[in-house]
Every structure is written in C-alpha cells, then in structure tokens.
Amino acid sequence: MILNNNSKIKQCERRIAQVKAKLLLEQPYFGTIAAMQVPKLNENIQISLSTPTHFEYNDDYLGYIDDEELAFLLTNSAMHQALGYHKRKEGRLDWMWALAQDYAINSLLVNNGLSMPSGMNYDDIYDGMSAEAIYNFLELDADADKHTPKNTNHIKHEKMDKVDLPDENPIDMIHDQMIEKIKQQGDLPLGIEIIVPEIFEHQISWRDELFTIIENNFKFDYRLSPPNKRYLSQGIALPSLSGEIMRLVVAVDSSGSIDEALLAIFLSEVESIMNSFENFEIDLLISDAKVQEHYVLYPGDEIEYNIKGGGGTRFDTTFEYIAENLNHPKLILYFTDGFGTFGEFEPDYDVVWVLSRNGNQEIPFGRIIYL
Numbered sequence: 001m002i003l004n005n006n007s008k009i010k011q012c013e014r015r016i017a018q019v020k021a022k023l024l025l026e027q028p029y030f031g032t033i034a035a036m037q038v039p040k041l042n043e044n045i046q047i048s049l050s051t052p053t054h055f056e057y058n059d060d061y062l063g064y065i066d067d068e069e070l071a072f073l074l075t076n077s078a079m080h081q082a083l084g085y086h087k088r089k090e091g092r093l094d095w096m097w098a099l100a101q102d103y104a105i106n107s108l109l110v111n112n113g114l115s116m117p118s119g120m121n122y123d124d125i126y127d128g129m130s131a132e133a134i135y136n137f138l139e140l141d142a143d144a145d146k147h148t149p150k151n152t153n154h155i156k157h158e159k160m161d162k163v164d165l166p167d168e169n170p171i172d173m174i175h176d177q178m179i180e181k182i183k184q185q186g187d188l189p190l191g192i193e194i195i196v197p198e199i200f201e202h203q204i205s206w207r208d209e210l211f212t213i214i215e216n217n218f219k220f221d222y223r224l225s226p227p228n229k230r231y232l233s234q235g236i237a238l239p240s241l242s243g244e245i246m247r248l249v250v251a252v253d254s255s256g257s258i259d260e261a262l263l264a265i266f267l268s269e270v271e272s273i274m275n276s277f278e279n280f281e282i283d284l285l286i287s288d289a290k291v292q293e294h295y296v297l298y299p300g301d302e303i304e305y306n307i308k309g310g311g312g313t314r315f316d317t318t319f320e321y322i323a324e325n326l327n328h329p330k331l332i333l334y335f336t337d338g339f340g341t342f343g344e345f346e347p348d349y350d351v352v353w354v355l356s357r358n359g360n361q362e363i364p365f366g367r368i369i370y371l
Contacts, residue, residue, distance in 0.1 A: 034074040050077040068115035100135035112189045246280040249329045253336035255288040255313040266335035291321040313340025
C-alpha cells in the first residue's frame with residue numbers, strides 16, 4: 001500500500017509521540033526535553049535537523065531505525081538546543097563545534113543507557129568530556145579524514161545553520177525548570193554536570209549522585225490506569241507507576257576510625273534512601289572486622305539501633321557474608337572511610353563506596369562518592 005504524504009506524516013508523528021511517551025517514563029529528564037520539539041517532515045535531509053522548536057526528520061531514515069534508536073535521535077536533537085550550545089560557540093568553527101557537541105551529547109546518551117543508531121558520532125575516548133574540551137582535541141586532529149567539513153557535511157544536524165532564535169526559547173525554559181526540579185529529586189542523568197558545567201552553580205551534591213546511581217540500577221514497571229493528563233496536549237499518554245521491589249544492600253562501617261558524627265550522617269542517609277522509595281527492601285549491615293548486625297528494613301521502619309563495633313575494618317568479611325547470606329544483590333552502598341582490609345575477593349555486582357572527605361582514595365574496585 002502506497003501512503004500519501006499526509007498519511008506518512010500522521011504515521012510518523014504517531015510513532016514519535018509513542019516513543020516520546022516511553023522515553024518520559026524510562027528517562028524523565030531526556031523525555032521531557034525531547035517532548036518540547038515538534039516533529040516536522042523534511043525530505044530534503046538525510047537524517048534529521050535540530051532547530052529551537054522542531055525536530056525535522058527524513059521519514060525514510062525513521063523507517064530504517066527501531067524505536068529505541070528513534071528515542072536516541074529525538075533526544076540528541078533536543079539536547080543540541082537545550083544545552084545552550086548556540087550561546088557557547090565563542091568564535092569556534094561552525095562545523096567543528098557542531099561535531100564536538102555531537103560527540104559530547106552522544107557520549108552522555110550512551111552512558112545513560114540509550115540505544116545509539118549506527119553511524120552516529122561516538123568515541124569512548126570522549127566520555128566524560130565537555131564539548132569545549134572535545135573541540136580542542138578535534139582542532140589537533142583537523143587534518144584527519146573523519147574530522148573535516150567535507151566528511152561531516154552529509155550529516156545535516158551537524159551543520160550550524162543560522163536561525164532566528166525566539167526571545168524565550170521553549171527548550172531553554174523547560175531545561176532550566178527541569179534542572180531545578182531534578183536537582184532537588186536527585187534524578188539528573190549521569191555525567192550531565194560535565195558537559196554543561198555552566199548550568200550548575202556548584203557541583204552536583206553527593207546525595208544527588210547517590211540517588212541517580214540507585215535509580216539507574218533499578219527499573220520500574222508502569223500501567224495505564226488512567227493516563228496522566230499532563231502531556232495529553234502533546235499527544236502523550238503517561239501510565240501510572242506500579243514498580244518492582246527495590247532490593248538494596250547498605251553496609252555501614254562501625255569501626256573505631258568512624259566517629260559518632262560520621263555514623264549519624266551515614267545512618268541518616270540510609271533513612272533518606274528509605275523515605276524516597278515506596279517499595280523497597282534494604283539489607284542493612286553494620287560491620288567492622290566482621291558483620292556485627294544485619295537488619296532487613298521495609299517501608300515504615302525506623303532506624304533505632306545500637307551500633308555495635310568499634311574495632312578494625314575488614315571489607316572482605318562483609319562481602320563474604322553477603323555471598324553466603326544474600327542472593328545476588330544488584331548494588332551495595334558501603335558507607336565508610338575506606339581504610340581497611342580488602343583481600344583478594346572482588347564482587348561481581350556494583351559497589352558504591354560513600355566515603356568521608358578524608359577517606360582512602362586507593363579503593364581497588366567499585367565507584368567512589370565523597371561526602
């Protein structure tokens with residue numbers, strides 16, 4: 001069956017709306033940004049074109065990629081506008097500045113779990129770098145074949161076409177609102193503070209980073225009963241959150257090197273985690289040279305325990321205890337100063353060390369967050 005142009009447009013717009021709805025659920029920050037751009041068919045481009053108000057697309061290319069890859073393309077387009085790159089150009093070459101943006105954005109999206117279509121600009125050597133830093137690398141490599149205007153011109157959304165920016169760019173506005181909202185909720189995408197440093201008056205707090213890690217490690221289920229009316233005007237019906245049980249292991253170092261004030265901070269953050277999720281089961285381990293106490297916490301529980309310990313610290317015995325008594329945890333948060341015996345055992349699950357500022361910087365595995 002041959003579709004006329006109006007039918008093709010409606011079919012594409014319906015699919016885009018569905019992809020946006022799913023993106024809002026799975027990646028709220030990216031989904032909200034992507035939802036602001038209005039789709040517009042443009043058969044004169046090969047892939048897509050980002051403008052302050054529209055996501056312009058080639059319908060043949062959309063038919064070539066799946067929904068996960070379309071979500072990536074929608075987010076890429078919106079982020080080119082939302083990150084304020086037009087204000088950050090500062091005399092740089094158009095084509096190279098656009099390419100640096102693309103590398104930075106695609107790195108951000110890949111590292112937050114979005115599925116990238118083939119042929120996009122991505123190289124893991126640029127992970128954790130801002131567009132400005134990437135531009136400096138590209139300048140050094142300007143004579144290489146893949147980093148010349150001739151070889152990037154075919155990708156339309158890399159071109160910095162001149163546009164009349166509205167006085168109040170809607171994506172700029174929603175971006176500023178979402179930054180403030182999500183900073184409070186600790187739901188920022190991993191690494192966004194690096195590629196848009198000027199948005200933040202200060203570094204993301206360790207609490208924000210901790211909550212982001214937790215949310216990225218646990219998936220939730222949703223059901224449509226009834227749809228959320230917030231985005232209905234944009235053709236997006238949001239289902240309600242039902243959610244799986246979040247099973248989390250939290251170990252608290254009660255050794256002699258941890259004073260009462262630091263212990264209080266550790267335990268208050270355990271309580272904060274409990275109060276932020278409606279459906280959870282937390283295995284709380286109080287450990288020094290061995291696991292002294294093991295509590296299982298559920299919604300409504302309060303932490304009112306006498307902390308046992310005060311001796312030396314052996315992290316290896318804690319991991320041995322977990323292996324013997326807990327069934328394959330996805331994530332463990334270890335509140336400690338990081339000084340102790342690690343042994344040769346390295347867990348096969350994610351470990352996040354929440355360390356005091358003067359804590360050990362030579363942790364042999366896992367990720368570190370400093371209080």
